[in-house]
Amino acid sequence: MRLEFQRRDAGIARMRHMSMATLTLQTCAFVVLAVAALHAQTLEQAETLWKAKRYDAANESFRVLVVAHPKNPDYKVRWGRLLLERFNREDAATLFHEAIEIKKNHAGALLGLAIVAADGFEAKAVEFAEQALAADPKLTEARVLLARLALEDNDPQKAGEQADKALAILPQALDAMAVRASIDWLNDRTDTPWIGRILENDPRYGDAYALGGHFLILNRRYEEGIRFYRKALELKPDLWSARSQLGVNLMRLGQDDEAREQLEQCYANHYRDAATVNSLRLLDSYKNYVTFRTGNTILKLHKKEADLLRPYFEAELKRAITTYQKKYAFKLDRPVQLEVYPDHEDFAVRTMGLPGLGALGVTFGYVVAMDSPSGRKPGSFHWASTMWHELSHVYVLSATQHRVPRWFTEGMAVYEETEVSSEWGDRLDAQVIGALKHKKLLPVTELDRGFVHPSYPSQVVVSYYQAGRICGFIAHEWSYAKLLAMMHDFGANMTTPDVIQKELALTPEEFDKRFFAALDAETKKVVDGFEDWHKGVKEVAGLARSNDWQQVLDKSNGIRDIYPDYVEAGNLYEFRADAYAALNNKPAAIGELEQYARMGGRNPETLKRLATLLAEAGKNSEAARALDRLNFIDLVDEELHRRLGDLWMADNNVEGAIREYRAALAEKPIDLAASHYNLARAYRRANRPDVARDELLAALEEAPGFRPAQKLLLEIMQSEQGK
Amino acid sequence: MLLAGGMTCSAATFYVTIAGLGGEPDYEQRFAQWASELDSILKSEGRDAKISTLKGPDAARANVRTAMEKIAREARPGDVLVVMIIGHGSYDGVEYKINLPGPDLSAAELGTLLNRVPATRQLVVNMTSASGASIDALRKDNRVLITATKSGSEKNATVFARYWVEALRDAAADADKNETISALEAFRYAEHKATEYYDSQKRLATEHPLLEDTGKGAGVRTPSSQDSESLRAGALPVVRLAAAKAMANDPRKRELVTKKDQLEQQIDELKYRKAALAPEDYKKQLTALLVELAQTQEELDK
Structure with a gap:
């Protein structure tokens, strides 16, 4: 994914929260009037309505309960969890914060905040989950969340440890077992024993496959992810979150007809989160696009600018393919599809649910989506650099069957941009200079964390820079061939420490030491x-x-x-x-x-x-x-x-x-x-x-x-x- | 677009440019500069135009009245009146006013002043903020009305004036290459550039220019002959880029000019029939007429 360095969008403006998302806390005052009529509401009644998927009625019950018992943090937390399930993160977070104001170490509220933060790929998620566990060491859901967060950071060892701790408290914790199974699936161990244990406990627990699908997608293994979502739905056809993700990811791979079918099923069944609704809207807008095919390219452009963009984009796309085919010594087995969006919000729909909002381009296997030059302020966007960046991903992901750590594929893509021309790529900016000065760069084995769960606002930008410089450093100190050898090692499922040891004959720590010393020398003048x-x-x-x-x-x-x-x-x-x-x-x-x-x-x-x-x-x-x-x-x-x-x-x-x-x-x-x-x-x-x-x-x-x-x-x- | 009937030898053109109160030094300077540029464009034309440019303290309401009353006395039917207003406008939901030094001038008052001028062809280009609110009061038969905004609620300072000035000196605005920039051509140019400005800046457009020349409409943004907007505006010249008119006045060439006018008319008629003709037939007929027109022009240029 190519990130916009100048600005990170706070969110997608056109998200249309449906259903309960439109119900806000501001209307609480009005509800006071309704208390008399509904005084008999109890938490049990609200929970029963929720379980029966009568969401509007459950919401009303919680609303009345909270108004009647403003000092009860439990009601607020449960209401928050309902809102969270029904796609209203903002109001849910407000309720969790209100609960914490009443009871500082309310484990459920802290867990709620951790889930909210995790949804947004915020590093604070770990902090909140740990606080929740400190308040209630037996809160297995928080432990499982920590396991998931570690796995998102590409740290399977830590993820496994956290899942085991959850299982030690609750041996039948299916979500913890699903994390264990996901670790195995990511390592291509399809015969994981965990799925058998899960299905023995609950034969309809499709959620385990859905979780596996989530991690595969996060690791850019879209086709496998789709297969997992299908398995999830075989077990549990009404697992709408999985069906929505199936639709979204089919769309990412250009399989629009089935994507629409899946998403419309979700919509018809009142599963209307932002990803579902915005993806359907985007599919509707495709009537305004035209597609141009050549032997190895598929170019999808908006009608209003197709005549202008086509000659430039088609020529550059072909040049990139020819160059990369030679560089990577690898021929793609199908055409690359490039989609160009004049409206950044349409493009943003393509990146929903992925870390790193504010991207300019994104690659889904053989499909690349990117902003159009018309969608950006003149001078703020080098579209060709972005295209070459994404095309590098297509090659690296294909060559490795998508088994590559984020830092390496991003590093290669950043490196390749400046290889086309020294004028391309991004310049060293003040945020990176600040990070260099305060020694905020990460060890190479932890660099993925900087992309997925940034712990400070500019860490994603800094991580792109670092990854690019690492690849440049290896090409300079060893050779470009070493980078290709590393790429193939990753494709063979080797880990970062093993690849560095094998190809560079260094431990990761020794590599970091040499790299940081070279980077310090190179940037000393500007940093000092x-x-x-x-x-x-x-x-x-x-x-x-x-x-x-x-x-x-x-x-x-x-x-x-x-x-x-x-x-x-x-x-x-x-x-x-x-x-x-x-x-x-x-x-x-x-x-x-x-x-x-x-x-x-x-x-x-x-x-x-x-x-x-x-x-x-x-x-x-x-x-x-x-x-x-x-x-x-x-x-x-x-x-x-x-x-x-x-x-x-x-x-x-x-x-x-x-x-x-x-x-x-x-x-x-x-x-x-x-x-x-x-x-x-x-x-x-x-x-x-x-x-x-x-x-x-x-x-x-x-x-x-x-x-x-x-x-x-x-x-x-x-x-x-x-x- | 045929302008042969647009400028008769005896018709005079009266230009009034008003640059209103800026409120801030930046706007004061900008408005005065645009007015000065318009003044010099009009004067450089070198034809018998009567030009009044009111800016800074001279743009007071009393001076506007005096200038308009003078034109009302001098102008005759068949003459052309062009009023261009730069500055800030205001609209309180009831009344639109142009901000001037001292008392402001309302659209209704301006309308009364314009109605007293016997010139039957009039163009009012109101480039102020909120100028869309002046349409109702200024709309009239035989009057082409251009506003920088679509309503009184578009209250931000506008950029339309900048591009209107540019249109009058840029040959690119002369879309039909007849060396005359009509009100319609200048409007299309300035509207296009203003839209482009907001697009390129990635800013929400706070002005949507309109043209009204039917005497009864609410104004349109993209005038076309299909909805009858643009007919009068297309035939109303604002400035000429060359001495095309001088040629028409040369008795030695009058016959050729007449032939040229006829050929242009035939081309226009052919274009209207385009949809009904087979493409090859249309192309053949068009080529023949264009070649003849080019040969006639070549003779004229000798």
């Missing part, structure tokens, strides 16, 4: 000098505001290279370019902006400025290259395509000009006639007279009095008559 750099930039900004340009150059000279990766707003490259331009030194201004671009600067206006300066200096080819960069960053810009088309026409790159003029036309410009005319010129230069004539007619149909087009028409007619 960050404060000075920060103060210096502020000073330079002040000097720029007062147009003191020579001082801007003098002051920034020493500090720019402390943190050369900084290319965001207020970067020194732009200040220096402004200063050189003000001092009439255009070649030096060009030099600064070229360095900005090489360092990965992506502000469209700045890159256009570079192109303008280059064109003014008569360097048309360089100007075209500067603008062509923007095609990976800000495709939705008619002016860019028109300018680049003109530059390429001047440079006699006719095919390039055709592509750009077509892109300009695909954006439905105001000046349609000029766009058709440009395309006609390019086709004519490319010796494609029929298409040229059609474009010219389109230009003149739009604007019959368009003089340059009229002249070209007469030229074409004369040349045709002369033949």
